[in-house]
Each structure stands twice: as structure tokens, then as C-alpha cells.
Amino acid sequence: MKLLVNLGRDTLNVLRGMGNATIMLFQALVGKPQPLKMFPLLMRQLYVVGVQSMLIILVSGLFIGMVLGLQGYTILVDFGAEQALGPMVALSLLRELGPVVTALLFAGRAGSALTAEIGLMRATEQLSSLEMMAVDPLRRVIAPRFWAGFISMPLLAFMFSAIGIYGGFVVGVQWLGVDDGAFWSVMQASVEWRYDIMNGFIKSLVFAFVVTWIALYKGYTAVPTSPGISAATTQTVVYSSLAVLGLDFVLTALMFG
Amino acid sequence: MEARKIELLVGVFITAAIAALVFLALQVANTTGSLRGETYTLYAKFDNIGGLKVRSPVKVGGVVVGRVSNITLDREYFEPVVEMKISKQFVGFPDTSTASILTSGLLGEQYIGLEPGFMDEGIMTLEDGDEIFMTNSAMVLENLIGQFLFSQGND
Secondary structure (H helix, E strand, C coil): CHHHHHHHHHHHHHHHHHHHHHHHHHHHCCCCCHHHHHHHHHHHHHHHHHHHHHHHHHHCCCCCCCHHHHHHHHHHHHHCCCCHHHHHHHHHHHHHHHHHHHHHHHHHHHHHHHHHHHHHEEEEEHCHHHHCCCCCCCHHHHHHHHHHHHHHHHHHHHHHHHHHHHHHHHHHHHCCCCCCHHHHHHHHHEEEEHHHHHHHHHHHHHHHHHHHHHHHHHHCCCCCCHHHHHHHHHHHHHHHHHHHHHHHHHHHHHHHC | CCCHHEEEEHHHHHHHHHHHHHHHHHHHEECCCCCCCCCEEEEECCCCCCCCCCCEEEEEEEEEEEEEEEECCCCCCCCCEEEEECCCCCCCCEEECCCEEEECCCCCCCCEEEEECCCCCCCCCCCCEEEECCCEECCHHHHHHHHHHHHHHHH
């Protein structure tokens, strides 16, 4: 009996949280656009969310591409199929690793920072002071951060894939001696703009939406104490990673299944 | 000064992303192989299509001229019907052409090999919506092995 009560309460809490998150996002994004006021704020957030995440994305992309080149080569060379290294690296980066790893890194690098920042704004009552000054904190604080995350993550995913393919090229062609022309031409024969690159782009848009949304909601509803903000930050990383991996399976099944 | 620096860095960020996209578009994806522009449709019936899939290439002498756009089953004779979209750059195949389902390499993907037939008086070219009547089905390994065992048994 008690088990059922707990289950019911948990379900209701989850549903209530999802409803609140939707209402928060709706109120933040829907309304009269104010491009003049929004633009500097958006610029500032693009810098914090996008530019500052660029380094970690580029470095991890390069290394993941290099590892893919190395591992792929050792397996493919057994079958005498090392020309297939190009499409292997390119397709795994464009379809899967680009969007997914970017989203995971983005959740760790930018999502946690967003949660902590907004949570601390709530704890130090900056959000309430904004309301006192008749400034809607949802429009002023949440909206630019959301758009910044939503815009910058697909761009970061493109960079990740591009530099990863370059990393695979460096290891495969320049170090292990796969033929240069075969590497690129076999890759070009199997990668398609609309099918592979655009589906990866759609994936990263979905992940950007989910990760930024979770980060903002967790920050906005954080308990305004030190342990509360700490828990909210952890939850952001955990929930967005799980959401990304789960959604990735669904999207992959829909797109490539 | 501070705002200007941020704007500059955001500009660099966007430029880097666009550069990555251009790299992906030009160097990684095939811009020529995916059929752009006008296509026309041809049909072919096979006994067995093996592992042919939608989007498999249609090749003439190794050159990709089109792609398989749809595979259905003929309702009357229960034969697979393959619909191919061929680029308008490659028109005027004679209707004596042969379509075969071939395999690239030993274990590679299956594709349709189009063999242009002879041209003579009274022979039409293949137009949009036409059917290729001469077809060779896919080689199915199990059938081959079966035939081999059967022929061994006769000796």
C-alpha cells in the first residue's frame, strides 16, 4: 500500500516537474520579441556558452577522431579493407559521436555552469530583485541563455565532426599510411549531405534543446542553499546525459533504422 | 572595449563553425554522387533482388548514373519491381539494355549494373516511366551452393 502511494507521488512529481519546465520555457520564449534588448544579452551568452566551450570540443574531437583512426585501422587492416577507414571515421562521427559527445561535453561544460549560475542568482535573490524592478527574469535571464545554447551546440557539433575527421586523417593517412586519395574518395562516396550530415544536425538540435532546457530548469528551480545548488548541478549533468543517450537511441532508430 | 571583444570572439566562433560546415560539405560529403537536379524514372522486374536496398546505386560501367528509389512487389506475378531514378544527364539508353543486380567486391554492397544494349532501327530509347525487360537477378549464395551440390550428385 505504502509502495503504491510512493509510486503515485513520484509519478505526480515527475509529471508536475515536466509541466513546470514546459511552462517556464513557454513563458521565457513566447512573447513580443525585443531584438534590441535581446541582442547584447544573447551575444554575451553565446560567448559564455559557445566560445568558451569551443576549446574542449575541439580538443576532444581531435582525439576521438585520432582514436577512431587508430582502432579502425587495426581492425580493418586484417581484412585488407583499410580504405574503408575514411567512411568509418566520417560516418561514426557525423551520425553518432559528433552530436552525442558534443552534447555530453556541453552538458558538463556549459549546462552545469548555467545551472549553478541561475541557482546562485536565485539563492542571492537576484531573480526576485529583477522581478521587483518589473523585469521578467524569464525573459531577461532564461531566454538569452536558452537561445545561446540552442544555437551554439549544433555549431559545436559541426566543429567536432570536422576536426575529428581531420584527426582520423592525420592518424590514418599520415601516420599509418592509408592511401590519401582512397581515404577521401571512399569517404565521399559513402557520406551523403542530406542523409548523414543533415540527420546529425537534426540530432544535435534536439540534444541542444533538451540539454539547455534541463540545465535552465534545474537552475531555476534549485533549492536556494549550497547543497541545493550542488544537487541541482549534479542533476543537470546526470539527467541531460541520460536524456541525450536515450534520445539518441530513439532518433537513430527513426533515422537510420 | 569588453563588449567589442566578446562580439569579436563570437564572430570567430561562428566563422569556425561555418568553416567546419564548408569542410564537411566539400571534402567529406559527396556533392556529385547524390543526384541533384532532374531525374527520370525507370522500372525493372527481377526474380530476386538479393540484398538490394533503396538508395543503392545504379551504375553504367562503374559510373553512378542514378539510385534505386523504391522497391515493391508486383501484385499480379509476385515479382519484385525496382524503381530507379536516373539523372537527366544520362538519357537515351536503348530499350535493349540489361539491368543486373551485381555485388561490388566479394562482400560489398549490391547495386544495379545497367548494360546499354545495341541500337538499331525500330529500337526505342528508354524514357521516363519505361520498364527494362532484360534483367538478371541477384546471385544468391544459397542457391549457388544448392546447384553445386545438385550437380555433384549427378556424377
